[in-house]
Amino acid sequence: MQRREVKIVGTGKYLPAVRVTAQEMDRRLGVPDGWVLKKSDVAVRYFAGTEKASEMGARAAEAALCSAGLTFTDIDCLVCASGTMEQPIPCTAALIQKAMGQGRSGVPALDINTTCLSFVAALDMVSYMVAAGRYRRVLIVSSEIASKGLNWHQKESTALFGDGAAAVVMERVSAGESSCILQAAMETYGDGAAFSEIRGGGSALPASLYEPSEEEHYAFDMNGAGIFRMASQLLPSFLDRLLAAANMSIGDFKLVIPHQGSAMAMRLLSRKLKISDEQLMYITPDHGNTIAASIPMGLHEAVKQGRIERGDSVLLLGTSAGLSLGGLAFVY
Structure with missing residues (x-):
């Protein structure tokens, strides 16, 4: 059962209040003017000040419900799909529920975490439950505060990250609708665990x-070169298998929404994977790497900007700590 008759009916995004430019990051990192922009291609990112991850997630979730014309009472399950947690216990999804003022609703809330691929994994896993009728509608939220765990001695990785949240509402399709998930896959290679x-x-x-x-x-430690080498070796064949299983080619997709990681790595892999500039959804310059929130943020922006419409084929693709590879092909 790879094909699932589900659709995304609403998307939302939240960016925290503190706007941090590349010039400000140059000063914080003690590097020459222009260094951060050249290394990361991130002109602007946002850092959480007093905001908690649950509060950011709640605002993104409310925006997604609003865009779908729904309220929280229409939701049967809330899933937080994030790589960072607000606190070890309870799960962040429970804190998001409370921050939405729904702490007595009884709606089940749980977390799914595979760092940068958390949203893709959640979309894949939860879609089976929606397609099977276990839930009518599910709210998936990715809320990330990377800034609190950065290692400021690792300048190149620190230059990449930003904070933010994004959310989607998923439900079963009605008769005659073409929206569906076509194929999804994930592979993990634990030999790369120490890279991130x-x-x-x-x-x-x-x-x-x-x-x-x-x-x-107790701070984030990333070997960007190691991740890139391993991903560049594994990702092309992974994508070939995913596309073959879906009976599609890369040219069949209106849009490819990758994890917004290293700009240089994304450009190189895009060429290697034969993703055209017209197909690529690229939001790194004004968001940074927002961990698991980057893919649903890209999806939200694609909908908002009119880059995808109902019936268009879309590919979500990325890597995460583990080292994991993940992809999901769907008809919006």
Whole structure:
């Protein structure tokens, strides 16, 4: 059962209040003027100030419900699909529910986390439950605050990130509608686990053992070159298998919405994967890498800008810590 008769009926986005330009990042990182923009292609990103991830997620969720012409009472399940958590317990989805003023609703709330691919994984997994009739409508929210865990000594990776939230509402299609999920796949190669990690804060290095002399273990650690080498080796054949299973070619898609990671890596992989400039949804310059929120943000912007319409084929594609590869082909 790869084809699922479901559709996205609403999208929403939220960006936090603090607007940070590339010039400001140059000063924060202590690098020459123009360095951040050249390295990252991120002209503007947004950092959370006093906002919590649950509050950002709630605002994005409310925007998605509004665009769908729905209210929270129309929702049967709330899923937070994020790579960062507001706190270890409870799940962020429960905190989003509370931040929406629905803390007594009883609507089930759960998290799905595979870092940057969390939204794609959630869309894939939850769609089966919607298609099977377990839920009528599901609200999927990705809310990320990367800025609180950055390692400012790793200038190239720090230059990439921004904060923000995005959400979608999914429901079953009505008779005669063409919207559906065609095919999805995910592969994980644990040999690349050390390329992108935060070692501290879990059971291996609990927060109680934190020492200022070992703060690097509690901040984001990324080997961008290692990720790119591994992804560039694995992604072309992964995409070939996904497309073959869907009986499609890359040219069949109106739009490809990738994870908005490294701009240089995205350009190189786009050429390698034969994704044209017209097909590529690229929002990195005014958002940065917002982890799992980057793909649903790209989807929201694609809908808002009129780059996709009902009946268009769309491909979501990306990599995440693990190292994982993920893709999902659907008819919007």
